[in-house]
Amino acid sequence: MHPITQTLREIYAILYNLGFEVALGPELEYEYYNFDALNFPKDHPARDMQDTFWINGQGKSEIGPRGQKLGRLLLATQTSAGQVRYMETHTTPLRTVVIGKVFRNEATDATHEAQFYQVEPLYVDKQVSATHLKGILDHLFKKLFGEKVETRFRPSFFPFTEPSFEVDIKWQKPGESEPRWLEVVGAGLVHPNVLRAGGVDPDHWQGFAFAFGFDRIVMLKHGIDDIRFLYNGDLRLVNQF
Amino acid sequence: MKISHNWLQTYFQKSIPSPLELENFFALHSFEVEEIANVTLVEKSSDGIEHIIKDFCLNVKILPDRAHYALCHRGIADEISVITKESVKERWFLKNKPKVSNPTILSARIEDIKFCRRYTGQYLEIKRVEPSFLWMKTSLEAIGQRAINSIVDITNYIMFDIGQPLHAFDASKIKGQIVIRAAKDGEKITLLDDREISLTSEDHVIADDEGPLDIAGVKGGKRAEISSTTIKILLTSCNFDPVMVRRTSTRYNLRNEASKRFENEITPELAREALDHLSALTAELYPEAIFGPITDVYHNKPKQTIIEFDPSYLEERLGVKVPLAEARDILERMDIKISVQDSASQTIWFLAIPYKRLDLVIKEDIVEEIGRVYGYDHIEGILPLKLSKAPVLNPSFYLSEKIKNILVEKGFSEVSLYTLVEKGEIEILKPLAKDKAFARPDLSLGMVACLERNALNADLLGYEVIKIFEIGHIFKKDSEEIHLAIGVRQTKKVKGLKSENLVKEVLDALGDELSVNLNSDSGLSLRQAFSKTKIDENGIAEVNLSQLIEIFKAGANLKELTLEDLAFKPASNNRYKKFSTYPFIVRDVAVFVPESLESKQVWSVIEKSLEKIQSKDLLVRSALFDTFKKGDRVSYAFRLVLQSMERTMTDDEANKIMETIHNGLKKEGWEVR
Numbered sequence: 001m002h003p004i005t006q007t008l009r010e011i012y013a014i015l016y017n018l019g020f021e022v023a024l025g026p027e028l029e030y031e032y033y034n035f036d037a038l039n040f041p042k043d044h045p046a047r048d049m050q051d052t053f054w055i056n057g058q059g060k061s062e063i064g065p066r067g068q069k070l071g072r073l074l075l076a077t078q079t080s081a082g083q084v085r086y087m088e089t090h091t092t093p094l095r096t097v098v099i100g101k102v103f104r105n106e107a108t109d110a111t112h113e114a115q116f117y118q119v120e121p122l123y124v125d126k127q128v129s130a131t132h133l134k135g136i137l138d139h140l141f142k143k144l145f146g147e148k149v150e151t152r153f154r155p156s157f158f159p160f161t162e163p164s165f166e167v168d169i170k171w172q173k174p175g176e177s178e179p180r181w182l183e184v185v186g187a188g189l190v191h192p193n194v195l196r197a198g199g200v201d202p203d204h205w206q207g208f209a210f211a212f213g214f215d216r217i218v219m220l221k222h223g224i225d226d227i228r229f230l231y232n233g234d235l236r237l238v239n240q241f
Numbered sequence: 242m243k244i245s246h247n248w249l250q251t252y253f254q255k256s257i258p259s260p261l262e263l264e265n266f267f268a269l270h271s272f273e274v275e276e277i278a279n280v281t282l283v284e285k286s287s288d289g290i291e292h293i294i295k296d297f298c299l300n301v302k303i304l305p306d307r308a309h310y311a312l313c314h315r316g317i318a319d320e321i322s323v324i325t326k327e328s329v330k331e332r333w334f335l336k337n338k339p340k341v342s343n344p345t346i347l348s349a350r351i352e353d354i355k356f357c358r359r360y361t362g363q364y365l366e367i368k369r370v371e372p373s374f375l376w377m378k379t380s381l382e383a384i385g386q387r388a389i390n391s392i393v394d395i396t397n398y399i400m401f402d403i404g405q406p407l408h409a410f411d412a413s414k415i416k417g418q419i420v421i422r423a424a425k426d427g428e429k430i431t432l433l434d435d436r437e438i439s440l441t442s443e444d445h446v447i448a449d450d451e452g453p454l455d456i457a458g459v460k461g462g463k464r465a466e467i468s469s470t471t472i473k474i475l476l477t478s479c480n481f482d483p484v485m486v487r488r489t490s491t492r493y494n495l496r497n498e499a500s501k502r503f504e505n506e507i508t509p510e511l512a513r514e515a516l517d518h519l520s521a522l523t524a525e526l527y528p529e530a531i532f533g534p535i536t537d538v539y540h541n542k543p544k545q546t547i548i549e550f551d552p553s554y555l556e557e558r559l560g561v562k563v564p565l566a567e568a569r570d571i572l573e574r575m576d577i578k579i580s581v582q583d584s585a586s587q588t589i590w591f592l593a594i595p596y597k598r599l600d601l602v603i604k605e606d607i608v609e610e611i612g613r614v615y616g617y618d619h620i621e622g623i624l625p626l627k628l629s630k631a632p633v634l635n636p637s638f639y640l641s642e643k644i645k646n647i648l649v650e651k652g653f654s655e656v657s658l659y660t661l662v663e664k665g666e667i668e669i670l671k672p673l674a675k676d677k678a679f680a681r682p683d684l685s686l687g688m689v690a691c692l693e694r695n696a697l698n699a700d701l702l703g704y705e706v707i708k709i710f711e712i713g714h715i716f717k718k719d720s721e722e723i724h725l726a727i728g729v730r731q732t733k734k735v736k737g738l739k740s741e742n743l744v745k746e747v748l749d750a751l752g753d754e755l756s757v758n759l760n761s762d763s764g765l766s767l768r769q770a771f772s773k774t775k776i777d778e779n780g781i782a783e784v785n786l787s788q789l790i791e792i793f794k795a796g797a798n799l800k801e802l803t804l805e806d807l808a809f810k811p812a813s814n815n816r817y818k819k820f821s822t823y824p825f826i827v828r829d830v831a832v833f834v835p836e837s838l839e840s841k842q843v844w845s846v847i848e849k850s851l852e853k854i855q856s857k858d859l860l861v862r863s864a865l866f867d868t869f870k871k872g873d874r875v876s877y878a879f880r881l882v883l884q885s886m887e888r889t890m891t892d893d894e895a896n897k898i899m900e901t902i903h904n905g906l907k908k909e910g911w912e913v914r
Contacts, residue, residue, distance in 0.1 A: 001645060002655040006812040009642070016804045018625070021632035027660065027714045028667065028680065028721045043484045044305065053661075055680075056668040075660075075669075075680065095628065099638070101660065101714070105673065114673055115660050123625070130612070131560030135622035153617035154268055155609070157304035163558075163609030165617065166273075174816060189558060192605065206558070222817045233656035233691035233709065235702055236820045241813040 003241040004117060004230060007218045008099065011119055014143045018136065020095045020121055025082030027101055028055070031071030032064060037084040037197035038160040051105035052077050053114075066199065075103035079120035079211055080160055083190075086122065087198025092205050093125040102213075110226040116215045124190065124200060124207035130163070133187060133208040137167055141184075144217065145171050152181070161188020161209060174223065182220070185212040243384035244317050245280075246297040248402075252318035252329045260297040263321070270613050271320045272307060276300040280383045286375050296383040308505035309599040313404030323574045323614055332402075332518065339524035345533040347412060347475050352422035354540045356445050357457065358480040359509040360421055361516045364412060364533030365474040365523060367392075370467060374526060386498075392467050392474060395522050397498075404507060404597075405478055405515030406499035408447075408455060410465040412473035417450030421457060421479070428453060431463040444489045445481070458486035458503040459495050476523070478516040480509035510596040513537060546594040550607050551587060558608045561619045571614045572607070634802040637723065637790045640755070641712050642807050644725060644786075647754050651747050653708045653727070658687040660714070667716040680716035684726035685781045687711070692730040692779070699732035700827045700882050703862055706731050706743065712786065722787040729780045740780035748774055748782055755793070763796020825861065825884035826895045831914040832906050833874045840865050840877045843906075847879065850905035856898050859883045859890070876914065 012022065025033075040047055055073040062070040065088055082098035090096070098120040108114055123132070134151065141149045149171050156166040167185035172178060187210035192202035200207075215227055222241065224230070229237045250257050258266065264274040280296040303311050310316045315329075322329045345364040351357045373388035377398055381388050384401060388394050396407040424440035430453040431437050438456070440446065446453035454465045458481040467474065483506040490500035516535065524530055556562055569579055569590075578593040594601045601607065612620075645655060661669065665679030672678035681687065688711065695707045707730045715724045727747060729740040752771030756764035770789055776782045834843055844865070851857045860881060867878035883895055903913045 001649045002657050003813065004657055005645060005655055009809045010812040013804060013809055016632055019628040019632050022635035022638040024635060024637055026721050028716055043487065053672075054670040056670050073667075093628065095632070103660070105671065107673070114677070125625070127557065129556075129558055129560030130617075130620050131623045132625045134620050135624040138622040139624055151622075152269075153620060154273075155271060155613040155617070157306040162603070162605035163612055189605065189608075192603065222813075222815060224817045225819075231657055231659055233658050233687075233694065233711075234698075235654050235656075235695050235704075235707070235709070236698060237817070238654050238656060239702070240818060241815050 001241070002230075002238055003218050003222060003224075004215065006241060007214055007221060008117070008119070010144065011140070011214060011217070012097065012099070014140055015097050015121060018095070018139070020097045020123075023082050023086045023096045023098045025076065025079065025085060025098055025100050027076055027103070028073055029076040029081045030062065030064075031074060032068055033070075033084055034074055034076055034078070034081040036068070036071065037194065038078075038080055039191050039193040039197075040159045044159075053103050053105050076100060077104060078102055079118040080158075080209065082120065083122050083160075083194065083209060084198045087124070087195070087200055092200055095121070095123050097121040108228065110228070113215070113227045113231065115231065116213045116227070118211050118213050120209060120211035122190070122207060122209045124195070124205050126205060128189070128206040128208055130165075130189065130208070133165075133189070133210065137185065137187070137210065141169050141171075144221075145169065148172070148179070153187075156186065156188075158186060158188055160191050160194045162191045164188035167210065171220075173220070184216060184220075185210050187211070242301050242303050242312050244299045244301055244314060245380060245383040246299065247294075247383065248314050248380050249318055249321065251333070252315070253321070253327055254330060255327060257321060257327075258325070260299055263299065266324050267301065267320065269616070269618070270324050272304065272311070273302040274299050275302050282379050282382055284375055284379055287372075292375065294379045294383075296379075298383055298385070305505060306600040308502075309507060310404065310597040312502055312505065313400070313402060315403045319575075323571065326574065332521075334522045334525040335518070337521065337524055339520045339530070339532045341532050341534050343531045343533045345412075346536055347415060347419055347533075349419035349421070349536055349538055351538050351540065352420055353445065356423070356482045356485050357421040358482070358539075358541060359512045360419075360477070360479045360536070360538040361512050362419065362475055362477045362536045363516060363520055365476055365520070366531045367472055367474065367527050368529055370469055370471050371527070390467060390469070391526065392471070392523075395519060395526065396476075399515055399519050399522065400498065400502070403511070403515055403518060404502055405511045406458070406502050407476065407478050407515060407519055408461055409467050410454060410461075410475040410477065411467055411471045412465075412475040413471070414465040415449045415454065415475060419454075419475075420448050422446065422448060424453065424456075430456060432456070433461050433463055433466055435463065438493055441492075443485070444492070445485060447477070447479075456489060456493075456495070457481055459490045459493070459500045460497065476516060476519055478512045478519065480507065480512045506599055508596040508599060509539065509543065513539075543596065545596065546598075546602060548592045548594060548601065548604060548607055550590045550592055550604050552590060553587070554604055555608055555611060558605070559612050559620060560623070561612075561615075561621075563611060563615050563619075567615060568611045571611050574614075575610065577601075631803075633800070634804060636794050636797065636799055636802065637786075639802050639807065640786065640790055640793050641723070641725075642809075643755060644712065644751060645710075646807065647751055648710050648727070648747065651708075651750065653710050653747070656688075656691055656709050656711050658684070658691060658711055658713070662686065665716065666718040681713075682717060683715050683783060684711050684713055684724045685728075685777065685779070685783045688726045688728040688781050688783075689779050692728045692781075696730050696732050698825075700880070701825050701862060701884070703864060705733045705735060706738070706740070708743070722785055723790070725784045725786050727782045727784075731780075741776050744776045744780060744782050748772060748776075748784075755789075758798070759793065759796035763792050766792050767796070819886070821861070821884045821886045823885055823887075823889045825882050826890055826892070828881050828883065828895055828899050829866075829878060830881065830899065830902055830906075831867070831876055831878035833871070833876050833912040833914060834909075836870060836873050836875045838875070840868065843877050843911075844879065846905055846909055847881075847902050850902045851898070853905075854898065854901050856883075856901075859885055859898070874912075878914075 053075040079098040153165040168181040190207035195202040282294040378388040424444040445457040447455040486503040661677035663676040665682040667680040752768035862882040
């Protein structure tokens with residue numbers, strides 16, 4: 001079984017036991033869910049942070065379930081696009097994990113691919129704080145990388161979370177003499193505008209979300225040094241695991 | 242953005258932390274430092290003496306929220322001040338106010354007030370334009386900027402100092418009144434770099450009676466350029482709409498340090514302050530300079546942002562008790578003015594936000610500011626309690642994972658291939674490459690190539706049949722579907738074995754196993770869907786899983802699906818073993834030996850030969866593929882796969898290895914066939 005599937009299963013089993021259900025979004029997404037609903041201002045440089053594959057000439061006039069203009073079509077740049085879709089169709093409190101393939105229009109090399117897999121847990125409840133986010137991250141990464149692993153938060157920016165965090169894990173790679181901090185997760189408390197877009201009242205409910213490319217987790221776990229090997233279907237790699 | 246360590250130091254009385262310490266402070270409290278470079282500059286001063294200047298250049302990654310205020314040395318100095326509690330000094334050149342002793346006013350008019358939120362300008366007369374001043378030249382060069390002449394340098398220096406782009410014009414070239422207006426379609430301007438641009442009505446210019454002088458917010462024009470003979474100067478400092486500047490700079494591929502700052506939006510309040518800094522520094526460096534009065538056209542002054550903040554909200558969101566005095570202190574160090582309103586039930590802070598902090602709008606922003614400075618390391622993890630209801634398992638996920646289990650059980654390997662391909666129905670606007678211009682319309686095409694590639698490696702892998710599958714999304718003109726593709730390729734003819742039959746067999750098995758626990762109608766349709774799937778001439782079957790998921794949903798008891806049913810096996814912990822990407826060579830050797838000998842004994846003779854010539858690591862796979870008896874002898878045939886990690890092996894090399902092996906076998910008195 002592909003190491004991506006194996007790691008995804010490992011991650012999901014941990015989250016399932018914490019009550020998260022799977023949500024699978026489309027890969028072909030509307031501008032609305034990928035950007036507008038996630039509080040990306042129109043024409044703002046924040047949209048630059050994610051180089052997007054836009055689709056040629058489709059979908060301009062579609063209207064969403066809440067009367068919103070769905071806009072142009074693109075290949076999803078982030079699983080966060082699935083957050084609002086999920087909130088639109090489920091009631092609070094909720095715990096979900098969006099799993100999907102996402103795309104970035106950037107040159108490929110050993111550590112960058114134009115496609116990769118993300119998982120994005122979303123948690124909405126009453127009285128949610130950053131401690132809960134940290135609790136879940138600690139739990140998840142200790143299960144994945146061993147009890148000694150630590151996590152730390154650093155300030156960051158995503159339009160869809162406030163505050164936003166970059167989460168590092170401190171882990172000793174096999175073959176290395178001491179543990180190092182590795183940047184693996186983007187996280188934050190869900191921005192009130194995103195909750196509103198999902199039909200959730202931010203005065204009563206709060207949430208957190210975090211996302212990571214699990215290709216990178218696969219690479220760290222197994223010591224794979226080139227992300228492109230994950231997608232070329234070469235059994236010399238796949239069948240090692 | 243590039244920041245000079247020496248430049249930062251000019252903001253503080255005491256020595257500032259070292260670049261490495263700053264990197265650490267910033268990482269935990271503000272932003273990432275991507276690189277620290279050592280800078281050594283050797284410059285000659287006007288008296289001919291050589292000076293060696295040492296500095297560090299920090300490349301700081303400023304994300305869009307902080308770009309309103311932190312794309313400059315002052316912004317970074319303010320962060321240091323907030324984190325270390327050291328206060329920032331006033332700039333040394335602000336001590337002397339420039340004397341206004343010339344009545345010249347160049348009047349200005351804003352035609353499009355949505356685009357130009359503020360215009361400030363000041364007339365200046367000097368005796369001549371001095372060449373670059375050494376200290377300023379080194380300051381600019383330390384951050385990778387080129388010094389031009391001292392007047393242009395001063396405008397650049399102030400921009401990198403406090404974040405406001407500025408422009409100086411040769412005032413003697415300006416005819417009539419300055420006007421900031423939309424350009425006319427087809428209107429031309431020659432830029433400082435001699436490039437001629439034909440503008441559109443969506444661009445904006447600073448113009449005079451003759452035409453454009455400058456593409457507003459983007460790039461200066463040639464006509465009123467500061468030259469070595471300039472003595473009359475117009476200094477300007479404006480504020481422009483970020484989106485319109487961005488469109489123009491993108492349209493002409495002119496993104497630069499100035500446009501970048503406008504595009505990220507800066508407060509119009511900064512325009513006047515920057516002009517004051519500009520003229521003060523000019524007065525400092527040109528003591529004989531004569532200034533005119535300031536023109537300030539400012540139609541819509543923004544309202545100051547006031548955030549109502551209940552300090553208990555801090556603990557609610559961070560889950561950390563920040564001492565309130567500490568929280569207040571942090572905000573005050575950011576120049577946020579706090580007025581407290583106490584009532585019986587609660588305390589509210591009214592926070593007056595400095596104009597430049599366009600990123601601070603809602604109470605969550607305040608939580609972030611206090612949290613990051615106080616330190617996120619105070620956040621302790623608490624695992625939330627489980628919800629009373631168990632999570633529902635997504636049926637699509639369930640079905641896909643079940644299929645993976647069955648196929649892996651049957652000896653298939655899972656692959657994950659590229660979504661972007663050469664042909665399809667959904668076209669990408671700006672593809673990375675011609676062969677990645679469409680979202681894939683099926684999985685089969687990728688599977689053919691994948692079978693092909695793996696078949697070439699069959700000897701290396703030791704497979705007689707390549708069996709793979711993929712589950713992935715495909716894209717048709719009006720739909721996105723989840724598909725499953727199963728592919729089989731024989732690399733060797735085996736009697737009674739046909740790829741097609743292998744695929745057929747596994748399709749039937751999928752139908753049977755997946756229809757267990759479905760009601761009989763759905764079970765039947767599911768089995769039929771699998772058994773009727775066409776197998777193409779390449780040995781590939783492609784199934785529309787989206788359809789099957791619908792059948793499955795209709796016929797399964799979805800509430801009873803649990804993760805336990807999927808019986809996930811523990812994930813592999815294997816470390817990845819690098820494999821060679823160079824071609825491999827296959828050689829066979831067959832040898833007759835006395836029948837009492839086992840193949841192991843024969844193989845150890847071959848291994849010894851390889852060791853003798855230090856070629857054992859070139860052997861990447863070996864197999865005994867044939868054994869037969871003839872009389873009192875037995876023949877063993879071995880297949881050797883040879884490959885180097887570092888280079889392409891030659892036939893010659895392989896021949897030599899085989900010769901050594903043959904000789905080794907012959908030495909034992911055996912007959913090599």
